[in-house]
Amino acid sequence: MTVIAERELRFIQQGKRGSRKVVVRIHAPKPEENGNWSVDFEIHGPGDHKASRSVWGADSVQALVLALANVPLDLGLVAHEMGGTIKFLGSKDLGFTVTPPRS
Secondary structure (H helix, E strand, O other): EEEEEEEEEEEEEOOOOOEEEEEEOOOOOEEEOOOOEEEEEOOOOOOOEEEEEEEEEEOOOHHHHHHHHHHHHHHHHHHHOOOOEEEEEEEEEOOOOOOOOOO
16 A cells, blocks of 8 residues: 555643654555545554544545545544644644635
């Protein structure tokens, strides 16, 4: 599986000093036998936490967009379960989804 994007985040646990690394890896979209596409993504960290998941779409773009939309949801669950916050460049906005400007 080819990794097409990777992002390093920081996990900050309440009541503890410092932060721990969290790495997200997004794999290249791949065609499925039924004509749909899938994208796998992985979350490594904090600590020994490891998770991987697949999402599917009607085409490669939809599968990739859905993966990018699901990553922050999964990260939010990890942060909640471990009693902390995950940040990117010091911000709670992890930068995986973009809302287009309104006209």
